[in-house]
Amino acid sequence: MERYRIGLVPGPVSVPPEIRAAWDYDYASSDLEDEFFSLYNDTQELTRKILRTQNDIVITSGEAMSILWASLKCTLKPGEKLLAVSSGLFGEGFADMARTFGVNAEVCAFDYDDVPDPEKVREHARKFQPKVITAVHCETPSGTLTPCLAELGEIAHEVGALFVVDFVSSAGGCELDVDACSIDIGLLGCQKVLSLTPCLSVSTISPRAWEVIEGVNYAGYESYNSWREVPAKHYMPYTHDWQAVNALNISLNMILREGVSEAVTRHKNAAELCRALGRDMGLKLYPKHEEFCSPTVTAFYVPEKFTWPELDSLLREKGLAVGGNYGVLAGKVFRVGHMGSQADNDLVREGMSIIREVIA
Numbered sequence: 001m002e003r004y005r006i007g008l009v010p011g012p013v014s015v016p017p018e019i020r021a022a023w024d025y026d027y028a029s030s031d032l033e034d035e036f037f038s039l040y041n042d043t044q045e046l047t048r049k050i051l052r053t054q055n056d057i058v059i060t061s062g063e064a065m066s067i068l069w070a071s072l073k074c075t076l077k078p079g080e081k082l083l084a085v086s087s088g089l090f091g092e093g094f095a096d097m098a099r100t101f102g103v104n105a106e107v108c109a110f111d112y113d114d115v116p117d118p119e120k121v122r123e124h125a126r127k128f129q130p131k132v133i134t135a136v137h138c139e140t141p142s143g144t145l146t147p148c149l150a151e152l153g154e155i156a157h158e159v160g161a162l163f164v165v166d167f168v169s170s171a172g173g174c175e176l177d178v179d180a181c182s183i184d185i186g187l188l189g190c191q192k193v194l195s196l197t198p199c200l201s202v203s204t205i206s207p208r209a210w211e212v213i214e215g216v217n218y219a220g221y222e223s224y225n226s227w228r229e230v231p232a233k234h235y236m237p238y239t240h241d242w243q244a245v246n247a248l249n250i251s252l253n254m255i256l257r258e259g260v261s262e263a264v265t266r267h268k269n270a271a272e273l274c275r276a277l278g279r280d281m282g283l284k285l286y287p288k289h290e291e292f293c294s295p296t297v298t299a300f301y302v303p304e305k306f307t308w309p310e311l312d313s314l315l316r317e318k319g320l321a322v323g324g325n326y327g328v329l330a331g332k333v334f335r336v337g338h339m340g341s342q343a344d345n346d347l348v349r350e351g352m353s354i355i356r357e358v359i360a
């Protein structure tokens with residue numbers, strides 16, 4: 001397998017040795033052992049602390065797409081209404097996914113280099129009266145961070161909708177208060193800030209979200225249904241990944257040992273450094289304004305004298321891997337991922353100096 005000396009891809013990020021050590025253990029069956037359920041409970045508690053929530057925490061197997069699907073399938077039936085607040089590929093993706101099973105989805109759309117305007121969302125939500133409103137905290141492909149989650153949460157509750165937020169690539173790396181933002185279902189991935197492999201997903205679920213989930217009663221592998229009972233009943237819908245849950249526990253403890261606000265500052269510093277070095281070498285930020293930029297990932301335009309495949313292969317020759325892009329941003333915008341284990345000023349400096357050499 002090809003390995004790169006400097007990994008600055010915006011997920012999956014490099015897995016630090018302390019976390020990798022979780023896979024060195026040989027466990028018994030997670031279905032049978034009380035010890036596994038203690039680990040599960042403890043991991044729920046640690047997640048609550050980091051995300052600032054009293055809500056239930058559900059930890060499931062599978063990469064984050066599995067819970068993006070779960071959040072839609074468990075709360076919406078065919079014909080019901082979803083309003084997807086979108087300033088990027090993942091925002092719009094919620095509407096596309098919901099339409100595949102007959103949901104009446106509308107998109108409250110903003111440019112990909114912009115962030116949502118809550119007044120426009122309020123107007124759209126009042127007119128459309130959706131059952132669910134989705135939003136994305138960090139639009140990883142655009143390198144933007146939605147600053148108005150608390151207002152969007154208020155709007156959702158004003159119109160009686162559930163508020164579902166994808167914070168897959170932001171939580172742990174920037175300020176996030178799930179309860180203050182009235183988030184009913186929050187979605188967190190493991191291969192971004194948490195620096196695990198893409199093995200698990202973490203969802204926060206409010207009491208009003210559980211009511212809706214029980215009403216819809218969706219049956220399927222990714223369904224949340226039986227997870228509400230898991231901690232009490234010690235009974236899971238499938239065999240859980242003990243090594244992965246242990247890795248998650250280690251990762252959350254590492255953040256708490258560092259301090260949540262210290263981890264946030266580390267991400268902010270790495271992002272500022274990345275933008276400053278980019279500016280010095282003449283790179284143009286993709287987000288319309290610098291204050292829209294996410295602390296976990298920076299998106300730059302591909303400089304005009306290169307195609308993306310040319311730039312990518314020149315960087316790889318020098319040992320640097322960064323992120324390309326998808327959809328309308330493919331070939332136009334590339335990304336430097338400084339989240340989790342990669343939110344490190346020395347690593348960012350090293351990576352950016354290779355970009356400078358290559359584009360000079």
Ligand SMILES: *Cc1c(COP(=O)(O)O)cnc(C)c1O
Pocket residue numbers: 011063064065068090136138139140141166168169189192
């Ligand atoms: C990474 C990510 C996901 C999960 O998608 P994958 O590309 O399959 O990992 C979902 N939402 C956001 C915002 C992400 O950054």
